[in-house]
Amino acid sequence: MKTFGLIVNRLVYAFVLLFAVLVLNFTLMHMAPGDVADTISQSMGGADEELLIEIRKDYGLDQPYYQQLVTYIGKVLRFDLGHSFFFNEPVSKLVLERVPATLLLVITAQILALLLGVVLGVYSARKPNGILSHFVTLFALFGYSAPVFWTGILLLIAFSLQIPLFPVAGMRDVTIEGNFWVHAIDVMKHMVLPVLTLASIFLALYSRLARATMIETLGTDFVRTARAKGLPERQVVYKHALRNSLSPVVTLAGLQFSAVVSGAVLVEAVFSWPGLGTLAFQSIIARDTPTILGILFFSALVVIIGNLLTDLALRFVDPRVGASK
Amino acid sequence: MVDKLLEVKNLRVELQTKDGVVPVIDDLSFDLDYGESLSFVGESGCGKSMTALALMGLLPEKVGRIASGSIKFEGRQLANASSEDLRKIRGNEISMIFQEPMTSLNPVLSVGEQISEVLRLHQKMSVNSAWKRAEDLLDAVNIPDPKRRVHDYPFQMSGGQRQRVMIAMALACEPKILIADEPTTALDVTVQAQIFGLLKDLQTKTGTSIILITHDMGAVAQMARKMIVMYAGRPCEIGEVAQVIKTPQHPYTTGLISCVPHLDDAIIDANNRLSEIPGIVPSLREFGSNKCLFASRCKHQMEQCRAERPVLAQFSNKQAFACWKREIIDAG
Numbered sequence: 025m026k027t028f029g030l031i032v033n034r035l036v037y038a039f040v041l042l043f044a045v046l047v048l049n050f051t052l053m054h055m056a057p058g059d060v061a062d063t064i065s066q067s068m069g070g071a072d073e074e075l076l077i078e079i080r081k082d083y084g085l086d087q088p089y090y091q092q093l094v095t096y097i098g099k100v101l102r103f104d105l106g107h108s109f110f111f112n113e114p115v116s117k118l119v120l121e122r123v124p125a126t127l128l129l130v131i132t133a134q135i136l137a138l139l140l141g142v143v144l145g146v147y148s149a150r151k152p153n154g155i156l157s158h159f160v161t162l163f164a165l166f167g168y169s170a171p172v173f174w175t176g177i178l179l180l181i182a183f184s185l186q187i188p189l190f191p192v193a194g195m196r197d198v199t200i201e202g203n204f205w206v207h208a209i210d211v212m213k214h215m216v217l218p219v220l221t222l223a224s225i226f227l228a229l230y231s232r233l234a235r236a237t238m239i240e241t242l243g244t245d246f247v248r249t250a251r252a253k254g255l256p257e258r259q260v261v262y263k264h265a266l267r268n269s270l271s272p273v274v275t276l277a278g279l280q281f282s283a284v285v286s287g288a289v290l291v292e293a294v295f296s297w298p299g300l301g302t303l304a305f306q307s308i309i310a311r312d313t314p315t316i317l318g319i320l321f322f323s324a325l326v327v328i329i330g331n332l333l334t335d336l337a338l339r340f341v342d343p344r345v346g347a348s349k
Numbered sequence: 350m351v352d353k354l355l356e357v358k359n360l361r362v363e364l365q366t367k368d369g370v371v372p373v374i375d376d377l378s379f380d381l382d383y384g385e386s387l388s389f390v391g392e393s394g395c396g397k398s399m400t401a402l403a404l405m406g407l408l409p410e411k412v413g414r415i416a417s418g419s420i421k422f423e424g425r426q427l428a429n430a431s432s433e434d435l436r437k438i439r440g441n442e443i444s445m446i447f448q449e450p451m452t453s454l455n456p457v458l459s460v461g462e463q464i465s466e467v468l469r470l471h472q473k474m475s476v477n478s479a480w481k482r483a484e485d486l487l488d489a490v491n492i493p494d495p496k497r498r499v500h501d502y503p504f505q506m507s508g509g510q511r512q513r514v515m516i517a518m519a520l521a522c523e524p525k526i527l528i529a530d531e532p533t534t535a536l537d538v539t540v541q542a543q544i545f546g547l548l549k550d551l552q553t554k555t556g557t558s559i560i561l562i563t564h565d566m567g568a569v570a571q572m573a574r575k576m577i578v579m580y581a582g583r584p585c586e587i588g589e590v591a592q593v594i595k596t597p598q599h600p601y602t603t604g605l606i607s608c609v610p611h612l613d614d615a616i617i618d619a620n621n622r623l624s625e626i627p628g629i630v631p632s633l634r635e636f637g638s639n640k641c642l643f644a645s646r647c648k649h650q651m652e653q654c655r656a657e658r659p660v661l662a663q664f665s666n667k668q669a670f671a672c673w674k675r676e677i678i679d680a681g
Contacts, residue, residue: 246454248447249447249454249515249518250455251407252439252440252445252447253467253518254437254439254440254441255436255470267458268457343456343457343459343504344456344457344502
């Protein structure tokens, strides 16, 4: 019942928040210099003032700000994110087409980073002065401080050019024919490098955090109690200590959901991954306001859903969360 | 010959510190019979808790080790037993409750799980019967409505209740020895009395032996039959509780006892100040040196005290103490 109440509560907040995001995004985009008319005139090699006004009229850009805003919000409420000037397609279609590719990339990277990060963190916490522990620290520092596009390009040079193990770009090879599994394996091959690149940032964060919290938890009284009960070391570490160390890691993982778009933009650009990031990049260059707004709206939605899931996961991990009123 | 329940001989435990190896327990011998209760008394850092950890095989890894001596539990040598053998004894035949009930239970597991886990591990009980037994144990430690409370998490309980859960957990496998390391220090006075009452009750019911570690003379008088006074890692007086409290021989024991306020004192003489032992515990660097470590705080100190370590010598048939001043020191 408590969980149900929480979900309802959060959905109400989510609605208010989305509305605010919508207004803010629209206002910011409106304030930014340049619009689609400039892009069109550029692609035509220049246009006179009259033509620009004509174009703006066509797209409804000549109307006052508040009227444009009201029109836009009215459309969004009817699940219409508008029409892309640049791609000449409905924005919702554009975004939804790109979402699966991005989610595939980001979720795989997240899960890989989370699992590996926690395992490495736990392992190095048990032997804080061991060789592996120092290696993890070093690796984490490297992963965190190296810019993703640089890591991505290095991986490309190493494993696509010097040792051609993986394809250079894209998500699938159009020349390949075969059943579902042939295609699945093809996509996986394309995924390896972008996933590794993206995971390297997350992995750095999670392994450092897991290591720090585990070291702290292993020194607590209840871990000593678990040992005094005669539990095997494996149970002491994984049942008693790990669950108590998970909360901060889960919280951080939830916050990283916002990286769905931001982190993926660069990685997708390096690997020409046909996801939201690439779309965002293209539409920003083209000043395609409706598409940008659509992507921003969608990423706000993802962040809100991510936070709700984090809240639920925390309740599962730690019974104390939400128990006090 | 029947083996004693616990027989500790010339135990020496060393800790690795920045200043080198320090003997935190230096030549400790004692034994414990079935159903008996023994108390370790002393200030912080005197080696009481280290003794408990050494018995449990829980000395801090790589830092502490049993350097010499023997710990025999029903004839089995624990001092150099494998960690796997020790693990099977811990929580099963020898178990322990700690000073901090607030933090000694795992916050994310229900108390039922934490109790039944021990039963599943050591008694190979099924999930259901272990859970049932956990309910019974909560009932035995006087937690009301055990059927409902067994699902509770530690944060839903008070300090006294948590310590009761710890006791239930420690007694789950009916251990032969229960080590209670300052079990009531973090609790308020009325709850202290309840916990001691409960421990005594359970002892008569189950026949377990209790090793009580404390700095509270009142607790010793209430709980134990035999006591060992420790100072700076060394035993300085051993004997029957009633006898030691009545006729303490070692100046340190005398000091400890005179620190306890008496109700009637205060009424008779309002200006009667509480006495204290002057000075502080010697630093770890001095541990293990061949002299009386208490000498610097002792009003009876002599030349010999600073030159040679006093040996533990029998005074009457059940009392022994380590002091060079052999004639009876009057309490004043």
